[in-house]
Amino acid sequence: MATSSGPRWEHAVVTGGAGFVGSHLCAALLDEGVAVTCVDDFSTGRRENVSALLGRPDFALLEANVSEPFHVDRPPDLVLHFASPASPADYLRLPLHTLEVGSLGTRNALGVAHGSGARFVLASTSEVYGDPQEHPQNERYWGNVNPVGPRSVYDEAKRFGEALTTAEASAHGTDTAIVRLFNTYGPRMRGYDGRAVPTFIRQALAGEPLTVTGDGLQTRSLCYVDDTVRGILATAAHTMRGPVNLGNPTEITMLDLARWIVELTGSRSEIRFIERPTDDPAVRCPDITLARDKLQWEPVVQAEEGLRRTIAWFREHGAAESPAPRL
Numbered sequence: 214m215a216t217s218s219g220p221r222w223e224h225a226v227v228t229g230g231a232g233f234v235g236s237h238l239c240a241a242l243l244d245e246g247v248a249v250t251c252v253d254d255f256s257t258g259r260r261e262n263v264s265a266l267l268g269r270p271d272f273a274l275l276e277a278n279v280s281e282p283f284h285v286d287r288p289p290d291l292v293l294h295f296a297s298p299a300s301p302a303d304y305l306r307l308p309l310h311t312l313e314v315g316s317l318g319t320r321n322a323l324g325v326a327h328g329s330g331a332r333f334v335l336a337s338t339s340e341v342y343g344d345p346q347e348h349p350q351n352e353r354y355w356g357n358v359n360p361v362g363p364r365s366v367y368d369e370a371k372r373f374g375e376a377l378t379t380a381e382a383s384a385h386g387t388d389t390a391i392v393r394l395f396n397t398y399g400p401r402m403r404g405y406d407g408r409a410v411p412t413f414i415r416q417a418l419a420g421e422p423l424t425v426t427g428d429g430l431q432t433r434s435l436c437y438v439d440d441t442v443r444g445i446l447a448t449a450a451h452t453m454r455g456p457v458n459l460g461n462p463t464e465i466t467m468l469d470l471a472r473w474i475v476e477l478t479g480s481r482s483e484i485r486f487i488e489r490p491t492d493d494p495a496v497r498c499p500d501i502t503l504a505r506d507k508l509q510w511e512p513v514v515q516a517e518e519g520l521r522r523t524i525a526w527f528r529e530h531g532a533a534e535s536p537a538p539r540l
């Protein structure tokens with residue numbers, strides 16, 4: 214780790230760095246003066262997400278599947294393991310890939326961190342809580358996950374990744390942390406990735422009906438990506454192991470979100486109710502007491518502002534097509 218007068222780290226490896234959250238992380242680290250190696254196989258990410266960074270001498274892009282052993286030329290002092298399909302549409306399309314990157318990929322990324330004495334941060338998820346029977350969810354809740362349900366490839370991969378990260382810290386003394394991210398949204402999401410915010414924005418901008426699942430009364434808490442990235446880097450800079458919840462505790466129903474996006478886009482789209490997916494959680498809301506107390510972190514971007522910024526980005530860039538299945 215670099216001195217307090219300079220950047221916090223010298224060289225960070227970001228797996229999944231060409232994805233939605235990863236690309237914002239890469240940019241934030243570079244802005245702090247940290248050299249970055251982004252490792253990505255473009256299974257769900259896009260080269261365009263990092264194209265603005267490619268000309269920078271302190272940025273390197275390594276195209277590799279982290280579920281196979283990979284090597285970075287320069288030893289890092291920080292490894293952020295963010296590689297994994299994250300949207301239900303992606304992990305249902307890539308079930309074995311998702312299980313592999315949560316297990317083998319996490320093991321390989323931990324190996325890179327251990328080999329260079331780097332701090333390691335695992336991107337885990339609120340999905341480890343499954344369809345929660347406690348509300349809001351704090352880090353002591355163990356979750357309610359169906360191990361053979363359709364979402365299990367993601368939920369259980371992340372739960373295994375947490376177990377592996379914990380075991381690695383105790384077995385090898387690797388300096389590890391686990392962040393449990395709740396729904397994050399913002400620019401560079403793909404319009405066809407199936408998540409509510411980009412789907413509704415794409416539909417509203419195209420004048421198509423907004424497809425709300427079930428009765429739309431299920432809630433999510435939405436955190437703007439800049440807030441999430443700030444929380445991840447605060448965890449990385451801290452000594453805490455976690456797991457720590459990072460999310461926005463303000464809940465919104467999917468129906469209200471759809472109506473709000475119609476209003477903010479000035480769209481004439483109507484709302485159409487469609488079938489709700491199996492095992493879709495009814496509620497999801499983080500208890501962020503731990504992050505507030507230990508990291509002095511909490512979200513600051515109001516939902517309206519975050520949605521406006523995201524809508525502006527979609528207006529400018531359009532809804533990128535979902536990449537064709539490669540695996």
Ligand code: NAD
Nearest residue numbers: 229231232233234254255256257258279296297299394397
């Ligand atoms: P994303 O799909 O946009 O990004 C994931 C990136 O990982 C992509 O660039 C993809 O190509 C890459 N990747 C996947 N498998 C890989 C492999 N085997 N080898 C190398 N690269 C691989 O998803 P995201 O929303 O940016 O999520 C990033 C991370 O944050 C994921 O680990 C996800 O589980 C976690 N997370 C995200 C959210 C959210 O709301 N966005 C919530 C909870 C957790």
